[in-house]
Amino acid sequence: SVPLGYFxxxxxxxxxxxxxxxxxxxxxxxxxxxxxxxxxxxxTQGVFEVNKIEAVNGxxxxxxxxxxxxxEAHSSHPIAKSIRKKLAKEISQDLIESYEEIGGKGIRxxxxxxxxxxGKKDLLLNNSVIVPDQEIREAGTLVYISVDxxxxxxxxxxxxxxxxxxxxVAELNKAGITTVMLTGDHExxxxxxxxxxxxxxxxxxxxxxxxxxxxxxxxxxxKGNGKVVFxxxxxxxxxxxxxxxxxxxxGGLGSDAAIEAADVVLMEDQPSxxxxxxxxxxxxxxxxx
Ligand code: ADP
Ligand code: MG
Numbered sequence: 347s348v349p350l351g352y353f354x355x356x357x358x359x360x361x362x363x364x365x366x367x368x369x370x371x372x373x374x375x376x377x378x379x380x381x382x383x384x385x386x387x388x389x390t391q392g393v394f395e396v397n398k399i400e401a402v403n404g405x406x407x408x409x410x411x412x413x414x415x416x417x418e419a420h421s422s423h424p425i426a427k428s429i430r431k432k433l434a435k436e437i438s439q440d441l442i443e444s445y446e447e448i449g450g451k452g453i454r455x456x457x458x459x460x461x462x463x464x465g466k467k468d469l470l471l472n473n474s475v476i477v478p479d480q481e482i483r484e485a486g487t488l489v490y491i492s493v494d495x496x497x498x499x500x501x502x503x504x505x506x507x508x509x510x511x512x513x514x515v516a517e518l519n520k521a522g523i524t525t526v527m528l529t530g531d532h533e534x535x536x537x538x539x540x541x542x543x544x545x546x547x548x549x550x551x552x553x554x555x556x557x558x559x560x561x562x563x564x565x566x567x568x569k570g571n572g573k574v575v576f577x578x579x580x581x582x583x584x585x586x587x588x589x590x591x592x593x594x595x596x597g598g599l600g601s602d603a604a605i606e607a608a609d610v611v612l613m614e615d616q617p618s619x620x621x622x623x624x625x626x627x628x629x630x631x632x633x634x635x
Pocket of ligand 1: 384385386387418421423425426449450451452453464465466487488489528529530531532552554581582
């Protein structure tokens with residue numbers, strides 16, 4: 347059983363905007379071996395901006411943007427929000443005849459009788475859309491669009507690292523904790539972000555279920571050594587939050603599902619809050635024994 351003193355630690359943590367859902371999690375936070383971060387919305391701001399539109403096959407940039415924004419009308423993904431923001435006008439909801447969000451890939455929808463795909467290149471390729479091979483140098487997330495099976499162009503979207511993310515990763519590295527980033531985003535973006543932030547290991551192009559597989563590998567590796575933490579915003583990663591020894595959700599951007607699934611909720615979406623939580627846990631342990 348968990349020493350009573352940890353219950354006091356929970357109160358202390360809550361005064362720092364850290365909600366710990368049980369004394370056992372506070373105790374576990376004193377014994378962390380690996381911290382796995384989700385990328386979008388966790389290490390990066392998750393506030394994307396559309397900074398390039400490439401329209402082909404007779405579409406204008408404005409048309410492509412409008413198609414993309416309509417396809418993304420119902421998605422709460424940060425990418426979707428940035429596309430709607432760029433359009434900056436009302437989307438005609440009654441044009442949307444069907445809608446399906448494919449977790450970690452994008453959107454399949456029917457708009458005014460035309461079937462539209464918006465998302466990763468894979469999503470289009472797997473639906474027999476021919477996407478031209480092109481070398482794209484800038485590091486951004488690409489949202490590819492097709493209309494009735496024909497490629498129509500892409501939008502390039504960029505995100506920025508969170509303030510303090512680099513320092514938090516450095517502190518974890520210094521403490522000898524393994525830092526890892528998991529992302530559904532593509533290799534180029536993952537490599538750039540992890541190098542910029544000093545994250546030791548990363549795995550890119552993951553589907554939500556691949557994230558669970560990776561988490562399980564780290565759990566296996568640390569078995570008997572210590573705890574594995576997963577930190578995410580919960581968009582597409584509630585299953586990993588549940589499976590980790592300690593699932594930590596960013597409470598601000600995060601979805602209700604994430605806050606439900608998490609063991610620890612950070613009210614401010616800052617990676618440094620995880621270090622605060624670990625400090626409070628250590629301090630609590632010290633005054634108990
Ligand atoms: P991360 O692991 O970085 O948090 P997600 O798992 O949420 O990312 O998404 C992985 C990738 O799937 C995104 O980088 C994007 O390419 C694509 N994607 C996911 N949702 C959408 C969407 N609503 N619209 C377009 N693309 C999307
Ligand atoms: Mg995410």
